[in-house]
Amino acid sequence: MNSKLDRRKKYTRMVLKESLMKLLKAKSISTVTVKEICALADINRSTFYSHFSDQFDLLNQIEEEIIEDMNETLMAFHYNQDEESLQMTERIVEYVAEKSDVCTTLFSEHGDSSFKKRVMMVASEHTVKNWLSIYPIDPEISEYVSIFAISGSINVLEDWLKNGMDKTPKEIAEIINNLTNKGLSYLQG
CATH class of the missing domain: 1.10.10 (Arc Repressor Mutant, subunit A)
Known part of the structure; x- marks a missing residue:
């Protein structure tokens, strides 16, 4: 029963x-x-x-489930090299692809504007710690580096969703990972 x-x-x-x-x-x-x-x-x-x-409570519950899933996904990785970083990024992109309908809606102008900020905070908590352990980033600028990398990554994901996921999750993960870890210099070969 x-x-x-x-x-x-x-x-x-x-x-x-x-x-x-x-x-x-x-x-x-x-x-x-x-x-x-x-x-x-x-x-x-x-x-x-x-x-x-x-x-609003219903929307908050939906957003919380996404945030919890992302948190669990990110906690499963403790990367200290580019390969693990790529695996983590690929897993997040695959998750976004699996939940593309919900993510597209939540990131749209009709969704809650605070959701994107919450996603950025979760991503920042996990990535900044790892970046600081790999790269010697000045602690005074680490927050700026994090904001730049994460907001750029989220915007790439948003565009990818809007474009009908025209690339594979692996391709998008490689783009995000290369830009995050190597900046624009990776485009020069």
């Missing part, structure tokens, strides 16, 4: 999340209503409120 309730609860949450994502493709979170989400999900409002307090 409990497993049936758990499955029903998971299904309800999944349908509500999918419905919100569909609505966010066309409009911003501030204009989405619980009534619209419920109508699209074919779920009554009392059921919605038994899971989430409002549309």
Whole structure:
């Protein structure tokens, strides 16, 4: 009996999340209503409120799942050489590809603008520590280096999603990794 309730609860949450994502493709979170989400999900409002307090809470739950997944992915790597760095970057790009629909929506103008900042913070926490252990970066400028590399990487991912993922995750990971680790000098051969 409990497993049936758990499955029903998971299904309800999944349908509500999918419905919100569909609505966010066309409009911003501030204009989405619980009534619209419920109508699209074919779920009554009392059921919605038994899971989430409002549309912002639902969006926050979706974002938290992405952040947690990214954190777990990044924690699995403790790279100290370029090869491991590339593997980590490739895994993140593969994750973005797997969740392309959600990531495209969350990074769009209709998503929550703070989400991109949160993603950058998670990436920064993991990468700066590793960069400092590999490269002798002046601690006074390490934050700037991190912001530059991470915001550039996120923008590359956003563009890649907008372009219909026209390159493989491995190709995008190599571009990001080379630019991050070698700068524009890697283009010169």
